[in-house]
Amino acid sequence: MLNKEINTAHPLDGVKPSKKKIIYSIKRDLRTYLKRYGREVPLPINYDDLMHFTYARPLIDKDGNETAWEQVSYDMREWEFLKDGLVKCYAMLKTEGDFSFSDNLNVERIDFCSFGNSQPFRIRIVNNFNGNNDHFYIKKADANRVYGLELEHLLSSARVTFLTSNQTLVEEHIAGIPGDIFIRDYLHKPETNLVRLLKTFVKFNEACYARLLGDMRAYNFVVNITPDIEGTQYSIRAIDFDQQTYEGRMRLYLPQFAKENFPMVQDVLKLLDTESIKQYQAEERSRLVYRIATERYRMKELMDVMLVDEISTPEKVEQLKFELAEHWQNVSFLKAKTMGRILKIHMKQMLLPNLNMVLKVVQRKKFS
Structure with missing residues (x-):
């Protein structure tokens, strides 16, 4: 062409x-840039927190086929900590940290994908009042991915929201x-x-x-x-x-x-x-x-x-x-x-x- x-x-x-x-880590100059534009912020949980799951089973699609994702489970104490932190992460993505709506939201499911470089977690958030759901992702922070997301935000017709904290990346779902x-x-x-x-x-x-x-x-x-x-x-x-x-x-x-x-x-x-x-x-x-x-x-x-x-x-x-x-x-x-x-x-x-x-x-x- x-x-x-x-x-x-x-x-x-x-x-x-x-x-x-x-995977290339985020170095000082890139992190300074991310802080300047509100991308690098303290997060309530990090990627490693999600790795403490106790059980994983294949996630089945609507046609009954196994997907590349697994639904993971945690012990009760770990689950309560994660739910609170993940709802806050979602609020930081969507409402710039306004936690006043947090009681309306719940974590319905956490999925893990071992396929791929970043081994992402996909978080399914649901509104308690109307059942509407949304997703976001938590991944290992990688400099290439961060540059790619930032260039997408600057150069595409659509905007993309993501946050970093040390070596954790939180990324919105692109529908x-x-x-x-x-x-x-x-x-x-x-x-x-x-x-x-x-x-x-x-x-x-x-x-x-x-x-x-x-x-x-x-x-x-x-x-x-x-x-x-x-x-x-x-x-x-x-x-x-x-x-x-x-x-x-x-x-x-x-x-x-x-x-x-x-x-x-x-x-x-x-x-x-x-x-x-x-x-x-x-x-x-x-x-x-x-x-x-x-x-x-x-x-x-x-x-x-x-x-x-x-x-x-x-x-x-x-x-x-x-x-x-x-x-x-x-x-x-x-x-x-x-x-x-x-x-x-x-x-x-x-x-x-x-x-x-x-x-x-x-x-x-x-x-x-």
Whole structure:
């Protein structure tokens, strides 16, 4: 979709992400940034508190199949401590620490997933008066994931709320239909407006590549369906951010190369012409430029921290900078020593033409 080589490459030719990602701790400069913007706060419980469960059983879905999650149980004394702390964590996420509604809420269930790098806990919160439920997650804090969440907050059309405390990360639930389920159950339904959906996928592909967010296989993003005055609109949102500027292979930052996304890629090639694809990519790059311009001071602070942070292995840094240098025919990548520096050069290379156009528009409006 981005050039002749990528247009002709089969998605199944792509390689898989690292099976076991190294977890990088949050260092002083990043923690200072998080404190400045209200992300780093004292939490009533931490990740290790949740590890003291006494029993776990497989969580069964509505169709009677085992999921990747297990429902965990605690002894009564531990449970009472956790319930109080988890309700307060939820209040901190949703109401900025207003605990006056805490009596309305209860912890219905705690699930644990040993699959994946962060081994998350998923907390199911229920309103005692009307039965409405919501979820949030507690994970091991990982610098890549934190950078990914913060970039999502700054650059996406939607905001995301998360909190950190030492090596614990509390993250809100991002609602939507998991991409693998959407592809299986919704993609080719008669009522699905395929062209609108595929337009969204092209833009999602472009955004992930621009910000170097990797491993966007179908189960790592969700699809939202919104009824509109004429038909239906779609949006695709990432839900897993631990592969933010971590991998060395350029293709791992393009969702089009994940075999799990192949049905969508096939439909793009069938239903969208080259000019339409280029138009949607340009639209997404312009949107990213406007977001960067709006959040330019906070973006600069974040990038200044990221430029010197170690969030990948030297081997992956070397591999990615050489691949991008060859792809863009830009030797500036070869001087990069960190993933943060690679990201900055890559975004500048990819978005600068759109930024120049936006600045011209702004100047015309200013003097008209």
